[in-house]
Amino acid sequence: MDGEIHRRYGLLRLHSCSDVFAARRGVEHDDMSVIGVGGKVVGAALALDLMETFLSAHFSGAPCDRRRLSQVQALEHEES
Numbered sequence: 001m002d003g004e005i006h007r008r009y010g011l012l013r014l015h016s017c018s019d020v021f022a023a024r025r026g027v028e029h030d031d032m033s034v035i036g037v038g039g040k041v042v043g044a045a046l047a048l049d050l051m052e053t054f055l056s057a058h059f060s061g062a063p064c065d066r067r068r069l070s071q072v073q074a075l076e077h078e079e080s
Contacts, residue, residue: 023050027057
């Protein structure tokens with residue numbers, strides 16, 4: 001199944017988040033495209049806050065973040 005997802009949607013960057021800071025920072029600094037939320041760790045109200053934060057955040061595009069992202073993309077292409 002993972003291979004099928006990769007072929008259809010390209011590479012996904014997933015972070016497991018249990019706080020709003022991590023949800024926002026994952027998008028702003030690492031261009032996170034998928035958020036993981038543990039059902040046994042995060043309650044409904046926090047899950048909603050995490051989703052709102054994730055959906056409203058944008059990749060910063062700062063030079064240090066672009067450099068890190070290009071390093072991650074190089075590793076992704078080596079593995080595929």
